[in-house]
Amino acid sequence: xTLSTFYFLVQQTMFYSIPLLIVxxxxxxxxxxxxVNIALEGIMIxxxxxxxxxxxxxxxxxxxxxxxxxxMLIAAGTGMILSxxxxxxxxxxxxxxxxxxxxxxxxxxxxxxxTARMLIGVQQVTFMNTYRITEVPVLSAIPILxxxxxxxxxxxxxxxxAILIVATIVLYKTRFGLRLRxxxxxxxxxxxxxxxxKKMRYVGVLISGALAGLGGLVLMVPVTTAFDGQVAGYxxxxxxxxxxGQWRPGRILFAAFxxxxxxxxxxxxxxxxxxxxxxxxSYMFKMTPYLATIVILTFTSxxxxxxxxxxxxxxxxxx
Amino acid sequence: xxxxxxxxxxSFKSISASVFAILFGLIIGYIILLISNPAQATRGxxxxxxxxxxxxxxxxxxxxxxxxxxxxxxxxxxxxxxxxLFNIGASGQFILGAFTAIYIxxxxxxxxxxxxxxxALAGAMIAGALWGAIAGIxxxxxxxNEVITSxxxxxxxxxxxxxxxxxxxxxxxxxxxISPVNAYLPSGGMDILxxxxxxxxxxxxxxxxxxxxxxxxxxxxxxxxxxxxxxNREASRYAGINEKRxxxLSMMIAGALAGLGGGLLYLSxxxKHIEVVDILASEGFNGIPVALLGLSNPIGIIFSGLFVGHxxxxxxxxxxLRFVPEVIDIMIAIIIYFSALSLAFKSTIENFAxxxxxxxx
Numbered sequence: 303x304t305l306s307t308f309y310f311l312v313q314q315t316m317f318y319s320i321p322l323l324i325v326x327x328x329x330x331x332x333x334x335x336x337x338v339n340i341a342l343e344g345i346m347i348x349x350x351x352x353x354x355x356x357x358x359x360x361x362x363x364x365x366x367x368x369x370x371x372x373x374m375l376i377a378a379g380t381g382m383i384l385s386x387x388x389x390x391x392x393x394x395x396x397x398x399x400x401x402x403x404x405x406x407x408x409x410x411x412x413x414x415x416x417t418a419r420m421l422i423g424v425q426q427v428t429f430m431n432t433y434r435i436t437e438v439p440v441l442s443a444i445p446i447l448x449x450x451x452x453x454x455x456x457x458x459x460x461x462x463x464a465i466l467i468v469a470t471i472v473l474y475k476t477r478f479g480l481r482l483r484x485x486x487x488x489x490x491x492x493x494x495x496x497x498x499x500k501k502m503r504y505v506g507v508l509i510s511g512a513l514a515g516l517g518g519l520v521l522m523v524p525v526t527t528a529f530d531g532q533v534a535g536y537x538x539x540x541x542x543x544x545x546x547g548q549w550r551p552g553r554i555l556f557a558a559f560x561x562x563x564x565x566x567x568x569x570x571x572x573x574x575x576x577x578x579x580x581x582x583x584s585y586m587f588k589m590t591p592y593l594a595t596i597v598i599l600t601f602t603s604x605x606x607x608x609x610x611x612x613x614x615x616x617x618x619x620x621x
Numbered sequence: 622x623x624x625x626x627x628x629x630x631x632s633f634k635s636i637s638a639s640v641f642a643i644l645f646g647l648i649i650g651y652i653i654l655l656i657s658n659p660a661q662a663t664r665g666x667x668x669x670x671x672x673x674x675x676x677x678x679x680x681x682x683x684x685x686x687x688x689x690x691x692x693x694x695x696x697x698x699x700x701x702x703x704x705x706l707f708n709i710g711a712s713g714q715f716i717l718g719a720f721t722a723i724y725i726x727x728x729x730x731x732x733x734x735x736x737x738x739x740x741a742l743a744g745a746m747i748a749g750a751l752w753g754a755i756a757g758i759x760x761x762x763x764x765x766n767e768v769i770t771s772x773x774x775x776x777x778x779x780x781x782x783x784x785x786x787x788x789x790x791x792x793x794x795x796x797x798x799i800s801p802v803n804a805y806l807p808s809g810g811m812d813i814l815x816x817x818x819x820x821x822x823x824x825x826x827x828x829x830x831x832x833x834x835x836x837x838x839x840x841x842x843x844x845x846x847x848x849x850x851x852x853n854r855e856a857s858r859y860a861g862i863n864e865k866r867x868x869x870l871s872m873m874i875a876g877a878l879a880g881l882g883g884g885l886l887y888l889s890x891x892x893k894h895i896e897v898v899d900i901l902a903s904e905g906f907n908g909i910p911v912a913l914l915g916l917s918n919p920i921g922i923i924f925s926g927l928f929v930g931h932x933x934x935x936x937x938x939x940x941x942l943r944f945v946p947e948v949i950d951i952m953i954a955i956i957i958y959f960s961a962l963s964l965a966f967k968s969t970i971e972n973f974a975x976x977x978x979x980x981x982x
Contacts, residue, residue: 340768387958391961395962398964400707401960401961404913405955405961406958408910408950408953408957409954409955411950412947412949413947415945416657416948416951419945419947420658535772535775535776538772541769542769542773545769585781585783589776589780592773592774596770596773596774599766600759600763601763603763603765603766604764606764
């Protein structure tokens with residue numbers, strides 16, 4: 303393998319891994335607080351749709367990194383709004399979290415397609431990609447590392463790493479993180495210690511909504527210029543990353559990169575001479591990420607470190 | 622007195638919860654129509670309410686045909702729910718069933734054409750069951766979350782079926798599967814009841830299957846065991862139930878139901894083919910709201926399937942007014958959300974009533 307193929311592979315892997323990382327970390331906040339959020343898929347769709355629609359409308363007057371930053375804020379905000387409905391159902395109403403999440407997953411693509419067709423007449427919302435950073439000044443001059451991380455990259459990649467670092471610190475080094483984890487493991491004990499389980503769970507779900515919404519946009523920007531009302535199961539892949547990552551930021555990073563690499567192989571194998579030479583049907587490559595997920599989970603699920611109270615409505619009277 | 626009795630009846634409460642959720646969904650749907658096109662909103666809404674009736678008897682027949690696959694995927698999801706599993710993988714099981722039915726219908730012409738469709742449907746059920754079994758086995762023996770595996774199996778199934786269609790029963794010029802002309806379903810009298818519609822024996826098979834599933838779940842020891850494992854895996858094992866076997870069988874039955882749905886839809890002589898595109902079969906996902914709305918009860922699922930089919934036909938006819946049919950999916954999502962809330966609300970009332978009852982004793 304030539305060096306340029308290797309760089310290409312790493313750069314491509316980033317495009318698929320970073321959104322998985324962001325969304326899986328979002329899911330981590332929610333599940334660590336005790337609420338299962340299978341609506342990540344739907345929230346990604348809504349986040350991507352609203353922010354890309356914003357880009358579509360604004361790109362005649364704005365472009366480049368500032369537009370991307372604004373779009374990222376909008377994506378996160380929209381995701382947070384949608385996740386509020388999941389929080390209300392699962393925390394206030396003690397509803398079945400899977401049903402509530404499923405409702406949001408049904409709602410999001412229908413809403414995106416309906417709104418797009420009503421407002422602009424077609425389902426696809428297009429945008430111009432003016433966000434690629436060809437070379438980061440100074441840093442791209444670093445040998446090897448410069449080529450890997452600081453060439454042909456996007457602002458979103460660095461945002462992803464920042465979210466990872468913040469999540470690690472928040473979860474393990476702050477009072478908030480300790481309380482959040484307590485609500486997911488043993489909410490009755492957290493309550494007895496004076497923590498508001500309701501408030502912590504709201505925060506957990508809303509953060510997951512913001513990150514999932516952001517992840518939707520981050521997934522779209524480098525790999526396409528038209529949003530079609532779907533994110534191809536990435537929200538569910540992020541859930542798999544969360545499980546494979548055992549609900550811990552460091553392992554989630556590793557899991558996200560593993561799946562990102564699998565996805566790169568499936569999407570870009572034609573650009574990798576060794577794989578192309580094998581002559582395997584394209585369907586096999588397309589299956590790879592999903593097949594790998596199942597294989598990996600088969601060997602890692604037996605000893606699951608899932609938060610003990612995840613998925614259960616809080617009942618103060620329960621022992 | 623009678624009203625009091627009725628109000629405390631459990632199934633009445635459940636059904637009224639669903640009815641309220643539907644009302645909320647319809648109202649919000651109407652508001653969405655008002656926002657998007659105030660002038661036509663009321664006409665559009667009436668078209669939705671009329672559903673299949675917009676097209677007369679033919680429309681009703683088409684509504685039944687529309688309801689047929691989602692009743693079966695609804696039964697698949699609902700059956701899994703009853704046994705404590707979330708089968709979000711009905712889409713993959715459905716498309717594998719569809720492929721197997723088409724394959725048998727096209728290739729196994731040594732079977733007389735009067736019986737071929739029966740064999741093809743049996744094949745569809747077996748294929749669906751095997752696809753469902755994968756998630757069941759991994760859940761039972763390796764503790765893998767069935768939600769994740771079955772979603773992954775949806776994608777794997779889709780790519781696998783695309784590959785199999787291209788390499789076995791491919792119509793190159795149209796980029797889709799060959800028509801299984803020798804295995805088309807008989808009309809079952811539906812052509813007389815609903816002339817020129819797509820309805821055929823499939824809807825009868827779907828309803829009979831639902832009744833059959835009801836009997837299995839509610840009237841047999843086998844069904845009781847499957848449900849017991851769903852309620853409490855450990856307690857069931859303690860009671861001597863082989864809980865691993867139960868989980869696998871539950872997923873296999875759920876898969877067979879979805880596979881049957883795929884077989885029925887693609888053996889209907891309505892121009893439906895497997896197209897070689899990277900899109901998951903939507904019928905599998907539409908089974909989830911059907912199951913939830915029918916409260917996972919097989920008889921309830923017949924009615925919720927007909928209701929969703931009715932709404933879908935309304936969405937089809939409202940395109941005349943240039944409305945986008947996806948508004949129906951939005952309404953169904955809102956209905957599901959409210960039914961999640963109202964189910965929770967119902968159990969709160971029940972707990973409250975129980976506490977009151979305890980105090981007065």
